[in-house]
Amino acid sequence: MHDNVVQVEQRVGNTIRDHVTPALFIRTAPVGITAWEVPDEPVPFAEAVNQDFEPFEVGTPWSRPWGTTWFHVTGSVPQDWGREGSAVQLFVDLGFSPLLPAFQAEGLAYRPDGTIIKGIEPFNRVVDVDGTSVDLYVEAASNPNMLEHFFASAPAAAAGGMAAALPGTLAPVARPHAARLGSKTTAGSEPIYTLRSLMLVERDLEVDALLADVTVLTGLMRELEPTLPRRAEILRALEAMCDTIDPDDVRGSAAAARKQLAGVLGAPAHSSAHSIVAVGHAHLDSAWLWPTRETVRKCARTFSNVLDLMDADPEFTFACSSAQQFAWVKEYYPDLFERIRVRVAEGRFVPVGGMWVESDTNMPGGEALVRQFVHGQGFFQREFGLLSREAWLPDSFGFTASLPQIARSAGTDSFLTQKMSWNDTNKMPHHTFWWEGIDGSRIFTHFPPNDTYGSDLGAADLAKAQRQYAEKGASNVSMTLFGWYDGGGGPTREMIAAARRTRDLEGSPRVTLGSPGDFFAEAKATLTRPEVWTGEMYLETHRGTYTSQARTKLGNRRSEHLLREAELWSATAAVRGLLDYPYEQLDAIWHTVLLQQFHDILPGSAIAWVHDEAEENYRRVGEELEGLIAAAQSALAGDGDATVVFNAAPVADGGVPALGASVGQEVPPAVTPVAVDGGHVLENGRISARFDAAGLLVSLVDTESGRDLVPPGEAAALLQVFRDKPVMFEAWDIDRSYANTVTELREAASIRIDGDALAVTRTHVDSEVVQRFRLAAGAHELQVETAVDWHEQEKLLKLAFPVDVRADQFASEIQFGHVMRPTFANTSWDAARFETVAHRWVHVGEPGFGVVVANASTYGHDVTRTTRDDGGTTTRIRQSLLRAPKFPDPDADQGTHVFHTTIGFAPTVLEAAAAGYRLNLPARGVRGNPANAVDPIVAVSSPSVLVESVKLAEDRSGDLVVRLYEARGSRTSVTVGLGTPFSSASRTDLLERELGEQVWGADETIGLELRPFEIATLRVRV
Structure with a gap:
C-alpha cells in the first residue's frame, strides 16, 4: 500500500x-415537455390536467415564489435500453440547490390516471420508468428556500434540525429579502427557479x-x-x-x-459493537417556513416516496407521527391514503406519537394537551385499528413535567425526543431512562445518541451514536431516525443501501432496519435498571418562543378557555334535554386549535403567512365558540329579564357557584380611583393601591394584615425594554445577555382617571403604552391592563413586579399542577433557567403570606431575588410581553396588543390558581328567567381538586365525561357530586376507556383518593 x-x-x-x-x-434521451402555471393557489390533479399546456424547454425559468407549475412529460424509451444490470428512469432537476434539500422546490409525479408515483426532491430526483414510453405529470412547487437566503452558506448536513445544518460560524445575510418571502403578498412575482434538467436516463x-x-x-x-x-x-x-x-x-x-x-x-462487527435500530423518518413540520397548505403537499410527496421504497425493500419500516398529516392525506389524496393503510396493517408504515400534531408542550393548556392525544389516538384507532405506544416529539422545545402522566394515561408507554441535545449549558446525563412527572408517573424515554431526527446513516452519524451513548455497560442498543427532515422528503435508496452494508460490519455499529416497537422492546429487555430523571425537561435554548408572536399566543389561550365554556354549558344543557350537543362543530374547532399548537406555530417561530392564518383561524374559532356558549347559556337561563351569572371556573367567584349560575348576582363593579397627595389611590376594603405622581404603583397593601407588597423604593407593574439580539435564532432565542441593557419607562406622558380606571400613558421611541389599573369591589387582585402600540425592532418588553417577599422558590402553573423553580442560581442548571414558562399564574410566598401574578395570555417569565441594603429581600417577578425579531417574520409583534395581568395576595398556590381562573374565565351575565338558577353539573368536596373539563363522550354515546385533578400537590380524598341523575359512573383513562378499577352505581357516592397532581377522568351514564 x-x-x-x-x-x-x-x-x-x-x-x-x-x-x-x-x-x-449509461445514456440519456430527451423527452417532450409542456407546462401550465397555476394562476394562484394549488389545484387538484383533475383540474390541472384539463388546462392548456404550452411547450416548455429546459433552461427556462418557471413560477414565482410559492407558485405551482404543472409539467406534462412524454417520450419513448429507446429500444435497446433497460438491459439486465440497468434501470430506466426519468431524471428531474427543477433548479435544485445542494443546500438544505427540504426547504426548496419540490415535485410530485402522477400517472395520467391521477395516481401518484412518488415525490421529487433535491436528493431524490428520479422516477422509475416501466415499459417503452413515458407519460406523466409533475406538479412542481416553487417554494422559496428562506434559509438559503438567510445564511451565507449551509451544508446539507444529515442532522436533526436547523442547528446541525446551520453551524454557528455561518453569517446571516439578506435577512429582509428572506423575510419578505414569508408572505405571498410580499414575495414578488418573478420566477425563482429554472428548469435545469428533465430527461430519460x-x-x-x-x-x-x-x-x-x-x-x-x-x-x-x-x-x-x-x-x-x-x-x-x-x-x-x-x-x-x-x-x-x-x-x-x-x-x-x-x-x-x-x-x-x-x-x-x-x-463482521465486533461482538461488543453498539446496536442501532434504524427507523425511517421524515420529521415533517406541519408549518414553519411554509404554510399548512404546502405541508399537505409535502405529506403527499414524502409518503409516496416512502411507499415507493417499501415496494423495493420488504424490510424497510417508516415511523410517522401527527394524525393531522394522515388526515390531510385522507382528505386530499384518498388513493394514497388507502395505500398507506395497507402498509400500516403490515406494521411497516407505523403511526407514532398518538397526538394530533407534534405540539409544543410548554404552552398548551392541560385539557388541550390531553386532546392532542384524544384526537390523535382516536384517529389512529378509527382508521387503522391501533393505538400508538410511543409518544413522539423529536423537535419540541422542552417538555412539561405533566407529560409523563398524560402520555401514559393516553395509551403510550414510551417516549422519544432528541431535542434536549440542543442544550446550550448542560448536557443531559442519559439516553435511555425513566422520566418521572410531577405526579410520580414514569415513562420509558429514549434520546437517539447521535442527536438527530434526520440521519443519513453515514459512518459519522453511526460512530457518534456509539461514542455518545450514555448507558454503555448497562445496555447497548439505541435508535436512529433516518431521512430528510423538517420540510419532509424522508429516507432515500442511498440511505437504505448504507443500512444494508452496515448490518454487520467490522468497525461500525450494527444497523438493523426496524420499527420503534422493535427498539423499545429490546431496550426495555436489556436495560433492567434505568436511571430516573424527575420533573420538567427544560430546554436550554429557544427561550424566546414563550413570547414571540403574542397574537398567536393570545388566540391559543382564549380559544382554550372558550372551548372549556362551550363544552361545559353545552354538556350541561344537553344532559338536561335542552339542546343537542354540537359534537361535530366542537371536533372541527379542536382540530384547528390543536393544529396551531404545533411546535413552530404556537411558539411563534414560523413565517408571516403562518401567523396571519393562525390569527384569522382564532378569530373565526372565537366567533363560533361564542355562538355555542350563547346558545347553551340561553337554553339554560330561559326567557326573562333577570341577570343570570354563569361561572365556568372550578372555584367560587364572588358568591357565584363553581361551574354553575345564579340569578340576581351581578358581576362586581370596579371602584373609582381617587386623586390624593399628588398621586392616586384605589381601595376596596381588601386592597389599597397607591400610585405616585408619575403614575407608578409604589404601594399595594393587604388591608387585613397591613403588609405592603411593594418593596421600599420600588415600583410594581414597571415597564422595562431590553435589547434583544440573539446570536443565532431570532424568533426562537433570548440570550442571557439581554439583561445587560435595560430602559425603564418611569416617565408618564399623561395620567388621567378614565371611567373606573387609572390610565397612565408612557412612550418609548416609536411605541406607546397605556396602562389601566382597576380594582373590583371585593376583589383579591389589582387589575393591570397594558395596551401597547409596538413599533420596536429587536427589543424585549417586560412587565416587572418587585415584591417584598423572601422566597427560595416560585411556583409556576403548568398543565394539571405546578412546578417549583429556584429564585437563585447555585448551579449551572439554575443559571441556565433564566427565562421560564408559566400558564395562568406565578406564585411566591413565605409561610402564611404570598403573592400571585396572573395573566390572560402571557407565558414567558423570569423570577429572581436580591437582598436590599435594609436586609430585606426583593423577589422580582417579570412577565415577558413582546419581542420584535426580524426572522422569519420581519413584522413579528408589530402593532397593537392588549395584555391583562392581575397582582394580589394569595397565601397558597390554591388561591393563586383561583386568581388565574378569575382572570381567564370571568363570569358572564345573561338575561334569563329568575326561576332558572343553574345548579352546577359537577361539584367536588375538596378545595384542592379542580374540575378541568366537562363534556360529552367522544363515542357519541351521550355519556358525561368529567376530568379533574389534584392541584395543591398533596394526597387528597374527594367526593364528586353530579347535578344530574345517573345510572352508573366509572373511572377511565384519558381516552375514555374503562379502567375496571372504580365503578359506582346510581345510589353510591363517587369517592376518589388522589395522589399529588393526579388526573382523574370519570365517565357518567346519565
Missing part, C-alpha cells in the same frame, strides 16, 4: 468524482452499487483511529479498487472493482 495515506485518500476521491460518478448514467446498477460500497467504506475509514489495522485494511482495499477501475471502461470494470471491496465489507 502507498505510504502516503492522504494521497491514497485523495486518489480514491478523485477516482469516484472523475470516473465512477460520471459513469452512473439509463442507470448502471453495478456502478450504483460500487458508489454505495465506497461511500460506506470511506466514511467508516475516516471514523477509525489512524493506528487501527482495520483502517489500513480498508485503505488498501480502496486503493486496489482504484487500480481495478478502468477509467476508459468504468462500467466494464465495476464488478471487478467491487470484488476488491468484498472482503472488507464482509468482515
Whole structure:
C-alpha cells in the first residue's frame, strides 16, 4: 500500500468524482415537455390536467415564489435500453440547490390516471420508468428556500434540525429579502427557479452499487483511529479498487472493482459493537417556513416516496407521527391514503406519537394537551385499528413535567425526543431512562445518541451514536431516525443501501432496519435498571418562543378557555334535554386549535403567512365558540329579564357557584380611583393601591394584615425594554445577555382617571403604552391592563413586579399542577433557567403570606431575588410581553396588543390558581328567567381538586365525561357530586376507556383518593 495515506485518500476521491460518478448514467434521451402555471393557489390533479399546456424547454425559468407549475412529460424509451444490470428512469432537476434539500422546490409525479408515483426532491430526483414510453405529470412547487437566503452558506448536513445544518460560524445575510418571502403578498412575482434538467436516463446498477460500497467504506475509514489495522485494511482495499477501475471502461470494470471491496465489507462487527435500530423518518413540520397548505403537499410527496421504497425493500419500516398529516392525506389524496393503510396493517408504515400534531408542550393548556392525544389516538384507532405506544416529539422545545402522566394515561408507554441535545449549558446525563412527572408517573424515554431526527446513516452519524451513548455497560442498543427532515422528503435508496452494508460490519455499529416497537422492546429487555430523571425537561435554548408572536399566543389561550365554556354549558344543557350537543362543530374547532399548537406555530417561530392564518383561524374559532356558549347559556337561563351569572371556573367567584349560575348576582363593579397627595389611590376594603405622581404603583397593601407588597423604593407593574439580539435564532432565542441593557419607562406622558380606571400613558421611541389599573369591589387582585402600540425592532418588553417577599422558590402553573423553580442560581442548571414558562399564574410566598401574578395570555417569565441594603429581600417577578425579531417574520409583534395581568395576595398556590381562573374565565351575565338558577353539573368536596373539563363522550354515546385533578400537590380524598341523575359512573383513562378499577352505581357516592397532581377522568351514564 502507498505510504502516503492522504494521497491514497485523495486518489480514491478523485477516482469516484472523475470516473465512477460520471459513469452512473449509461445514456440519456430527451423527452417532450409542456407546462401550465397555476394562476394562484394549488389545484387538484383533475383540474390541472384539463388546462392548456404550452411547450416548455429546459433552461427556462418557471413560477414565482410559492407558485405551482404543472409539467406534462412524454417520450419513448429507446429500444435497446433497460438491459439486465440497468434501470430506466426519468431524471428531474427543477433548479435544485445542494443546500438544505427540504426547504426548496419540490415535485410530485402522477400517472395520467391521477395516481401518484412518488415525490421529487433535491436528493431524490428520479422516477422509475416501466415499459417503452413515458407519460406523466409533475406538479412542481416553487417554494422559496428562506434559509438559503438567510445564511451565507449551509451544508446539507444529515442532522436533526436547523442547528446541525446551520453551524454557528455561518453569517446571516439578506435577512429582509428572506423575510419578505414569508408572505405571498410580499414575495414578488418573478420566477425563482429554472428548469435545469428533465430527461430519460439509463442507470448502471453495478456502478450504483460500487458508489454505495465506497461511500460506506470511506466514511467508516475516516471514523477509525489512524493506528487501527482495520483502517489500513480498508485503505488498501480502496486503493486496489482504484487500480481495478478502468477509467476508459468504468462500467466494464465495476464488478471487478467491487470484488476488491468484498472482503472488507464482509468482515463482521465486533461482538461488543453498539446496536442501532434504524427507523425511517421524515420529521415533517406541519408549518414553519411554509404554510399548512404546502405541508399537505409535502405529506403527499414524502409518503409516496416512502411507499415507493417499501415496494423495493420488504424490510424497510417508516415511523410517522401527527394524525393531522394522515388526515390531510385522507382528505386530499384518498388513493394514497388507502395505500398507506395497507402498509400500516403490515406494521411497516407505523403511526407514532398518538397526538394530533407534534405540539409544543410548554404552552398548551392541560385539557388541550390531553386532546392532542384524544384526537390523535382516536384517529389512529378509527382508521387503522391501533393505538400508538410511543409518544413522539423529536423537535419540541422542552417538555412539561405533566407529560409523563398524560402520555401514559393516553395509551403510550414510551417516549422519544432528541431535542434536549440542543442544550446550550448542560448536557443531559442519559439516553435511555425513566422520566418521572410531577405526579410520580414514569415513562420509558429514549434520546437517539447521535442527536438527530434526520440521519443519513453515514459512518459519522453511526460512530457518534456509539461514542455518545450514555448507558454503555448497562445496555447497548439505541435508535436512529433516518431521512430528510423538517420540510419532509424522508429516507432515500442511498440511505437504505448504507443500512444494508452496515448490518454487520467490522468497525461500525450494527444497523438493523426496524420499527420503534422493535427498539423499545429490546431496550426495555436489556436495560433492567434505568436511571430516573424527575420533573420538567427544560430546554436550554429557544427561550424566546414563550413570547414571540403574542397574537398567536393570545388566540391559543382564549380559544382554550372558550372551548372549556362551550363544552361545559353545552354538556350541561344537553344532559338536561335542552339542546343537542354540537359534537361535530366542537371536533372541527379542536382540530384547528390543536393544529396551531404545533411546535413552530404556537411558539411563534414560523413565517408571516403562518401567523396571519393562525390569527384569522382564532378569530373565526372565537366567533363560533361564542355562538355555542350563547346558545347553551340561553337554553339554560330561559326567557326573562333577570341577570343570570354563569361561572365556568372550578372555584367560587364572588358568591357565584363553581361551574354553575345564579340569578340576581351581578358581576362586581370596579371602584373609582381617587386623586390624593399628588398621586392616586384605589381601595376596596381588601386592597389599597397607591400610585405616585408619575403614575407608578409604589404601594399595594393587604388591608387585613397591613403588609405592603411593594418593596421600599420600588415600583410594581414597571415597564422595562431590553435589547434583544440573539446570536443565532431570532424568533426562537433570548440570550442571557439581554439583561445587560435595560430602559425603564418611569416617565408618564399623561395620567388621567378614565371611567373606573387609572390610565397612565408612557412612550418609548416609536411605541406607546397605556396602562389601566382597576380594582373590583371585593376583589383579591389589582387589575393591570397594558395596551401597547409596538413599533420596536429587536427589543424585549417586560412587565416587572418587585415584591417584598423572601422566597427560595416560585411556583409556576403548568398543565394539571405546578412546578417549583429556584429564585437563585447555585448551579449551572439554575443559571441556565433564566427565562421560564408559566400558564395562568406565578406564585411566591413565605409561610402564611404570598403573592400571585396572573395573566390572560402571557407565558414567558423570569423570577429572581436580591437582598436590599435594609436586609430585606426583593423577589422580582417579570412577565415577558413582546419581542420584535426580524426572522422569519420581519413584522413579528408589530402593532397593537392588549395584555391583562392581575397582582394580589394569595397565601397558597390554591388561591393563586383561583386568581388565574378569575382572570381567564370571568363570569358572564345573561338575561334569563329568575326561576332558572343553574345548579352546577359537577361539584367536588375538596378545595384542592379542580374540575378541568366537562363534556360529552367522544363515542357519541351521550355519556358525561368529567376530568379533574389534584392541584395543591398533596394526597387528597374527594367526593364528586353530579347535578344530574345517573345510572352508573366509572373511572377511565384519558381516552375514555374503562379502567375496571372504580365503578359506582346510581345510589353510591363517587369517592376518589388522589395522589399529588393526579388526573382523574370519570365517565357518567346519565
